[in-house]
Amino acid sequence: MHIILVRHGKAESGISNPERPLTPDGKNCIESLGQRLADISGRIDQIWHSGILRACQTAEILEKYISPLNGLVKIKNLSPHGNPEIMQKTLNDERRNLILVSHLPFLDYLGNLMLTGNMEAEIIHFSAGSAAKFIKTKNNWGQAWMIDAND
Numbered sequence: 001m002h003i004i005l006v007r008h009g010k011a012e013s014g015i016s017n018p019e020r021p022l023t024p025d026g027k028n029c030i031e032s033l034g035q036r037l038a039d040i041s042g043r044i045d046q047i048w049h050s051g052i053l054r055a056c057q058t059a060e061i062l063e064k065y066i067s068p069l070n071g072l073v074k075i076k077n078l079s080p081h082g083n084p085e086i087m088q089k090t091l092n093d094e095r096r097n098l099i100l101v102s103h104l105p106f107l108d109y110l111g112n113l114m115l116t117g118n119m120e121a122e123i124i125h126f127s128a129g130s131a132a133k134f135i136k137t138k139n140n141w142g143q144a145w146m147i148d149a150n151d
Contacts, residue, residue, distance in 0.1 A: 002144070003091055003134045004041060004099045006033070007107050007126035008058040009149075022057045029129035030058050033149035034065030037099075037131060040145070045096035046070040050078035050103060059101045066099065078102040084110040084119050092136075099131075114141040 009026030012019075022030065044066050049059035051074035059072050077087055080103040087110055091098075102110075107126045109119035114134055116123055124132060124146070132146040 001095055001136045002042065002097050003094075003136070003141075004037070004044070004131055005107055005111055005126065005134065006058065006062065006099055006101045006131040007128055008052075008054040008101060008103060009033075009061075010128040011054040019053045021053050026054075026128065027057070027061065029149045030061045033129055033131060033147070034062045036147060036149065037062065038065040041066060041099070041133070043097055044068045044099055047072045047099045047101065048075045048078060049101040050074070050080075050082070051076065052079065052103065055101045055103065059099075062099060062101070068099070070096075075100075078106065080104065080106055082106045084113050088113050111143075115143060 009022045009030040011022055011026055014020055045068060047059045047063055047068050049055040049072060063072055077083060078100060084106060111124040111132060112121040113119040127148055129149040133144040134141045135144050
């Protein structure tokens, strides 16, 4: 079982648009990420996203390339200030291969928590349009790779 954590693409500023949709560059970046993930992600059962516009747009673009078996699902706890400890417990019990599309600071906290047990460890950082694959072993998570579509 594996989980891929994805930070949404670059978004408009809150000043220019309070809903903060993806910028054209942000969309292009996620298109590129989707193409790369299609080659390396393996089977994906579902894509979870926060429901916030920029994460929804990112998930919809990825869906074109990944074709998850069970589509897209909005998960409220994937918001920027969701609870990473609750999400880690949810993922520990999960048996499906998932992509989670979310935001900072939540993704950094969740990634660090999964790797070290300490969400403030500063081992992993997600830039806009980046993704990291985590593989579950018996009782632990390990990081398989991290890619940045901006590179």
